Amino acid sequence: MGDNDDGLGLSLGCAQNQPSLKLNLMPLASPRMQNLQPRNTWNELFSSYDRHLDTRSFHRGIDVNRALTTVDCGEEGGVSSPNSTISSISGKRNERENVGYETEADRPSCSQASDDENGTAGDSSRKKLRLSKEQSLLLEETFKEHSTLNPKQKLALAKELNLRPRQVEVWFQNRRARFSRFSGWGLVIKCDEHDCNSRELVLAKKTAKRFSGTKLKQTEVDCDYLKKCCENLTADNRRLQKEVQDLRALKLSPQLYMHMNPPTTLTMCPSCERVAVSSLSLTPTSAVAALSVPNPTSAIWNQQQPLPVSPWAAMQISDRPFNPASASRS
DNA sequence: TACATGTAATTTATTACATCA
DNA sequence: TATGATGTAATAAATTACATG
Incomplete structure (x- = not known):
């Protein structure tokens, strides 16, 4: 990826050549991340998370749709899932389970507690939480750093955002989906090396960049x-x-x-x-x-x-x- | 109020890896 | 040791359904 920080815009040139990477490395803090909010760096975040798994305060002024805590949910902080049978002690799976990774099935939605309180527990209708601006921003920043999260990162980020790991996971899935949809612009960028392009390439780049941050429909962009x-x-x-x-x-x-x-x-x-x-x-x-x-x-x-x-x-x-x-x- | 849109959440299929016989 | 069957988990893609303007 380039140095350009425009999210989709910078992804254009590399999208085809960089399929989603599975990063097992502990990410390094970047200036961008440091500039963001009162947030810890990834290293700090994870080390902090490892050290203070149960005691860390998760509310950092983030405007969550429905404030919830580990106490509320009773499922954060590496609570082992019924499904996380220790069938392996090596490799990735070991890593996953060491961080208390959990599956979706075993965790009811905490963010819908109000609905349950309203007596709709067990209702098949699904409510949708709306991520706050701060949450979206942080997720976007994280996505720019790496489009996939390892379980540790997911848990830490979930804590940082006061969301469930599953919600973070879903967000990244959807974000990757959006990313790949828009990466069709890569075909325009193919000629970037010698800029056989010109006006339309520049326009496409600008449009894609614009599109990445607005609601402009892709069809319109395609049409243009x-x-x-x-x-x-x-x-x-x-x-x-x-x-x-x-x-x-x-x-x-x-x-x-x-x-x-x-x-x-x-x-x-x-x-x-x-x-x-x-x-x-x-x-x-x-x-x-x-x-x-x-x-x-x-x-x-x-x-x-x-x-x-x-x-x-x-x-x-x-x-x-x-x-x-x-x-x-x- | 109906509609379009964005997106969180779900479902399904695929793949990779680990284990075991 | 090699191999195939099986289970588990992660992911992409497609889809559903809700919230919002």
Whole structure:
């Protein structure tokens, strides 16, 4: 991932190459995390959690929908689940069970205590808690650091947020789902290396970034992007048609060849299939410029120069010897 | 009030790993 | 030791259902 902190925006370039990682490492505290709220770093958080599993205060000014404590729930803090049979003492499973991981089935919803109090216990209807702004923010920040949580992290985060681990887990599942839905933007970013792009790529990035933080529907974004693509393709088509016309006219007056650049070696971008013009067809000045520019963005990839594609190969070169004199006359 | 939307929660299928015969 | 069956847990994807504007 890059240094960009824009959540989805930064994910664009890497989404395809970075499937969700299972991080077993204890995450390091980042400046970003340190800046967030009065929150401990991950290391502090986990060490604190390990040390003060039962005594730590979980309410840190977080506005929970329904305040609940370990006492209320009676299930936080590594209470072993009936399902957590010790069937293994090694590997991941051992790690999971050492932290008191629990399954969903064995824990009734604490956050719906009010409903139970209202006499709706056992009602099949499910209530939905609404995460507070602070909770969402912290979850997002954590997600930026790692899209998956190990059981320790999950428990610690759940305590930090005063949620059930299952709720944290569900949130991450849904967040990953959203992430992968939007990572379709990755196909736009494929060309990022040489920026074959241009306006629509920048637009797509901006839009995706915007989308990551707003309610803008993806369909709208898709539509915008496709419109831009269509416009660009139409412009390209017009330009190429004009070029064909020019070349046809040129074919009728081969004496103009001397004013043309030599045949071109074409390079095609494997990602976007755009064709780049090699330095052979550039003037010495422009060739040097193109080679010396570290970021091709501003160089040949963005040049709206005519693409001397097929004409050179397809055109029947006149057998007549070239006569500079006659060429100059015309 | 009906509707669209976002999202928490659930269900289902798949995969990986550990254990055991 | 290798192998297949079985159980458990994590996850993705699809779906449901609730809260909100």
